[in-house]
Amino acid sequence: MTRRIGRRGFLGLACAAAGGVVLGGCAGVPASPLPVPAPRPLAIPPLAPSTTRDGVRTFALTAAPGTSAFHPGVRTPTWGYDVAFGGPTIRASRGERVRVHVTNGLPETTSTHWHGMTLPAEHDGGPHAPIEPGATWSPEWTIEQPAATLWYHPHPHGVTERHVHRGLAGLFLVDEPDGASPLPHRYGVDDIPLVVTDRTFTADGEFETRRRSAHGLVGDTLLVNGTVAPYLASSSSRIRLRVLNASPARCYRFARSDDRPMVLVGTDSGLLAAPRTVGSALLTPGERAELLLDLDPGRPVTLRSLPQDLGAVSGTERSIGAMDTLDVLRIRPAGVLEPSAPLPGALPHEPGPDESAASRVRRFELGNDVINGRAMDMTRIDEIVQAGATEIWELANVHSRPHNMHVHDARGQVVEADGRAVAPAQRSWKDTFYVPPRTVLRVLLRFGRHPDPARPFMYHCHLLYHEDQGMMGQFVLVPEGTDPGSVPRTPLTHGADHG
Numbered sequence: 469m470t471r472r473i474g475r476r477g478f479l480g481l482a483c484a485a486a487g488g489v490v491l492g493g494c495a496g497v498p499a500s501p502l503p504v505p506a507p508r509p510l511a512i513p514p515l516a517p518s519t520t521r522d523g524v525r526t527f528a529l530t531a532a533p534g535t536s537a538f539h540p541g542v543r544t545p546t547w548g549y550d551v552a553f554g555g556p557t558i559r560a561s562r563g564e565r566v567r568v569h570v571t572n573g574l575p576e577t578t579s580t581h582w583h584g585m586t587l588p589a590e591h592d593g594g595p596h597a598p599i600e601p602g603a604t605w606s607p608e609w610t611i612e613q614p615a616a617t618l619w620y621h622p623h624p625h626g627v628t629e630r631h632v633h634r635g636l637a638g639l640f641l642v643d644e645p646d647g648a649s650p651l652p653h654r655y656g657v658d659d660i661p662l663v664v665t666d667r668t669f670t671a672d673g674e675f676e677t678r679r680r681s682a683h684g685l686v687g688d689t690l691l692v693n694g695t696v697a698p699y700l701a702s703s704s705s706r707i708r709l710r711v712l713n714a715s716p717a718r719c720y721r722f723a724r725s726d727d728r729p730m731v732l733v734g735t736d737s738g739l740l741a742a743p744r745t746v747g748s749a750l751l752t753p754g755e756r757a758e759l760l761l762d763l764d765p766g767r768p769v770t771l772r773s774l775p776q777d778l779g780a781v782s783g784t785e786r787s788i789g790a791m792d793t794l795d796v797l798r799i800r801p802a803g804v805l806e807p808s809a810p811l812p813g814a815l816p817h818e819p820g821p822d823e824s825a826a827s828r829v830r831r832f833e834l835g836n837d838v839i840n841g842r843a844m845d846m847t848r849i850d851e852i853v854q855a856g857a858t859e860i861w862e863l864a865n866v867h868s869r870p871h872n873m874h875v876h877d878a879r880g881q882v883v884e885a886d887g888r889a890v891a892p893a894q895r896s897w898k899d900t901f902y903v904p905p906r907t908v909l910r911v912l913l914r915f916g917r918h919p920d921p922a923r924p925f926m927y928h929c930h931l932l933y934h935e936d937q938g939m940m941g942q943f944v945l946v947p948e949g950t951d952p953g954s955v956p957r958t959p960l961t962h963g964a965d966h967g
């Protein structure tokens with residue numbers, strides 16, 4: 469039973485949402501004056517084509533402006549990689565060598581970062597790897613990490629929110645080399661990518677960018693793989709959803725509309741040790757979850773986002789949309805469904821490190837647009853880490869607002885949340901960590917193995933406006949035994965060749 473509320477919602481509040489369900493109201497989030505369109509099939513991002521020669525699988529992406537039709541008859545100017553909005557799904561296996569030619573067809577400098585990837589710093593695509601208009605940047609690396617749902621997006625210094633908000637983002641799926649998976653794995657059939665983001669539209673169909681909250685741009689309309697009000701027809705009795713929160717700021721708590729549990733099988737950087745039954749899954753910007761949903765023949769169910777307690781202490785939850793109930797995806801199972809295999813008791817995964825492996829502890833205080841009291845400075849190296857190290861990073865949100873922390877070139881597990889130990893069986897691999905206001909997370913992080921003292925990686929809040937405002941720092945990986953005094957203080961910036 470879908471309750472439909474028009475753009476003038478109850479109590480006179482202007483409220484629109486994908487699918488039309490606004491149970492909690494969305495006061496505090498700018499409202500779109502466009503009517504909610506009729507449900508339409510969920511778009512599935514195309515798989516990026518590749519060619520393999522001399523052992524290198526090569527992809528090509530072009531970032532360029534385009535025009536999208538999110539609402540019938542309304543043209544919205546957008547940016548995308550190869551497509552008008554979003555980007556194709558790149559797919560490669562652990563052990564493969566990959567190269568991506570990224571061409572900038574935009575009117576301004578951008579960069580393309582492989583979020584969650586472990587790789588040499590020169591190929592990471594952060595703010596030190598600008599791609600000027602007309603230029604092509606061609607990073608190449610070997611995939612050295614377990615199967616996971618990663619993604620790619622722009623990371624130009626100070627304007628990441630704008631570039632992502634215009635539409636640039638895509639998935640990068642890493643597979644195990646044997647291709648065998650005990651989980652549903654037919655792309656777009658029972659293995660469904662869900663890139664979830666939010667926008668407010670202006671009356672003439674543009675993305676609203678002028679009304680920004682303290683958290684950044686928050687919208688009232690969900691775009692799921694670029695589809696407003698999407699539905700998915702399924703003939704499988706079990707589907708796997710690879711959910712990415714690609715929003716600039718909005719957080720989601722995903723749950724089924726029929727209150728049945730879901731099965732969590734993966735987080736940011738890989739699969740869990742065993743499937744875990746969950747009532748809901750909270751994803752803050754940049755985080756991913758792989759969820760299994762069991763379906764009944766002929767009985768529709770909706771994936772929703774429910775209100776979240778983000779722990780904000782100064783009543784800022786409305787302006788980030790935390791009180792909203794939003795339909796994400798309507799699922800329409802066929803009358804007869806293909807049966808599914810029994811759930812595996814254990815999943816292929818990499819065991820987590822032991823805390824005794826940590827060589828040191830660093831503390832990061834997340835404040836108001838600063839980390840440890842300092843705003844991002846492109847010319848300052850904040851931390852020097854040994855390549856291949858395992859460390860404890862203590863993430864302390866000393867502010868009254870929600871923040872998270874993403875660390876490039878690292879994968880880790882939360883071992884303690886606000887003073888409570890997380891049992892090893894409850895840990896999972898991640899690269900982006902939600903840190904509620906006034907709380908501390910202890911994260912056991914394992915860093916990449918490629919030292920490069922001249923080129924930094926980033927760590928930052930993934931609420932993109934906060935990142936742009938300066939909630940970011942830089943670290944370099946150095947070979948074991950390096951004297952920190954010998955590390956250059958001025959990082960190398962390396963642009964792309966003009967193509």
Ligand code: C2O
Pocket residue numbers: 581583621623754874876926928930
């Ligand atoms: Cu997804 Cu440094 O970013």
Ligand code: CU
Pocket residue numbers: 581582583584874875876877
């Ligand atoms: Cu990243």
Ligand code: CU
Pocket residue numbers: 870871872929930931934935939
């Ligand atoms: Cu933040």
